[in-house]
Each structure stands twice: as structure tokens, then as C-alpha cells.
């Protein structure tokens with residue numbers, strides 16, 4: 001379906017724009033293991049893009065290339081029309097790419113609010129010292145940061161737990177706080193590493209709704225890895241399928257469902 005890769009408005013009224021991230025011929029090796037084999041695909045502005053594949057296919061490695069945790073031996077990463085040089089993850093974050101992790105990475109002893117505030121660090125310009133003495137620019141910046149965070153807390157419906165230490169929260173809410181922290185960075189591209197892993201049906205429904213709302217309301221482009229096939233097919237505009245480090249499918253959920261190589265490699269095989 002050629003028209004799906006041109007800028008267009010989706011059936012539900014969302015605007016999909018030009019290429020935001022372009023991965024060109026990415027190859028990543030760990031010693032003798034080729035985790036990613038010459039893979040190319042793009043992520044378009046405003047879309048929800050899924051990366052799927054059986055265990056060990058190379059999905060996490062690909063997400064780690066996108067977020068700057070891994071540097072591919074071959075290939076190019078283009079972001080917002082420019083070739084991205086090898087960067088440290090915090091530099092990639094400053095470009096406007098935020099992520100969540102497969103295993104929740106929050107500070108258990110800190111409140112929900114403070115955890116989400118850490119997501120603003122990439123935006124902070126004033127030094128720690130001026131923040132401590134509450135000097136003018138620092139106070140203004142703090143107020144701006146608080147405003148962004150408060151909006152996200154409202155949006156994700158976590159007002160009631162804002163003061164609660166994260167360690168005391170049930171799993172589904174921790175995942176939501178992690179999403180909130182990533183959103184606090186106001187990313188152009190949000191990377192979600194198995195956002196539904198370990199969730200019950202109700203929690204999955206909530207998380208799906210929030211992902212769709214974030215994309216719709218903030219216009220955030222989202223790339224996600226997810227094992228739950230129903231969720232992937234419902235949420236995504238386009239899906240990349242990996243198997244043994246290769247790309248074996250790339251298209252709309254309907255195209256992926258009809259792709260024989262994908263069915264053989266993945267969909268027909270019970271997972272987990």
C-alpha cells in the first residue's frame with residue numbers, strides 16, 4: 001500500500017507526516033553474533049511504529065541503536081533530516097528521544113512526582129547551585145518544569161498517587177509512572193520497550209488507551225517493542241518484523257497478517 005508511506009491522515013484523523021527517523025543498513029554485532037543484519041526502515045512523524053519478532057530476533061538491540069545505547073558497526077541513523085553521529089545516550093535524549101525500559105527503571109524510594117521530575121533533567125539549563133539558592137532563572141525554570149509535569153500527571157490520571165513512593169505501587173501503575181517520566185522530557189520520538197509486559201488484561205487496556213492518547217494529544221511519534229500481538233495490531237500504524245536479526249516484514253498490520261514469511265516465522269508459532 002504505497003499511500004501508507006506518504007504523508008496522510010489516518011482513518012481516525014491523526015496526521016502522519018514525513019520521515020522522522022531513518023535507519024539505513026544497520027548492522028550490529030556482539031563478537032561473533034550478528035544481532036542486526038543490514039536492516040533499513042523509517043519512522044514517520046506522528047505514527048505508532050511497532051518492532052516485533054520472536055525471542056532473540058534483535059528487537060531490543062534495535063531499540064538500543066535508536067536510543068544511542070548501542071553503536072552499529074555499519075549503517076546510518078538519520079533523525080530529523082540529519083545524519084546522527086555516534087552519541088552518548090544523554091546526547092540522544094537531548095535531541096528529543098526518550099524511552100522506557102523492559103525492566104522498570106524508577107527510583108523506588110522517591111515519590112511519583114520526583115521520579116517524573118527526573119524526566120525534565122535534559123531540559124534543565126540552570127546549574128545545581130542556582131537551583132539550590134532559588135535564583136531568578138532557576139525559579140522560573142523550576143516553575144516551567146512543574147507545569148509540564150503537572151499536565152502529564154493529570155493526563156495519565158495519577159494525581160492520587162503523586163506523593164506515593166514508587167516502590168509501594170502495583171506493577172501496572174509503575175509502568176504508567178515510567179511512561180510519565182519519559183513524557184516529561186517532551187520527546188519528539190518516544191521509545192517503549194515492552195510497555196505491556198507483565199500486565200493483566202485491564203492494565204493492558206489502560207496502557208493501550210494512554211499510548212493512543214499520548215500520540216493523539218501530544219502528537220508524539222512512538223516506536224514500541226511488544227510481544228502481545230493483539231495489542232501490536234490494534235495500536236500500530238506500521239509494523240517491522242525481525243527474525244534472527246533480519247527484517248522479514250514491514251507494513252501495515254493487515255499487510256503483516258498476510259505476510260507468509262511472518263506467519264511462518266512468528267505468528268503461527270506460540271510465543272512465551
Ligand SMILES: Nc1ncnc2c1ncn2[C@@H]1O[C@H](COP(=O)(O)OP(=O)(O)OP(=O)(O)O)[C@@H](O)[C@H]1O
Nearest residue numbers: 030033034035053054055056057058059060061062
Ligand atoms: N549485550 C549483548 N552481548 C552479546 N550478545 C547480545 C547482547 N545483546 C543481545 N545479544 C544477542 O543478540 C541477539 C538479539 O538479542 P535481542 O535482545 O536484541 O533480541 P530481542 O528480539 O529483543 O529478544 P527478546 O524478545 O527475547 O527480548 C541475541 O542472539 C542475543 O543473545
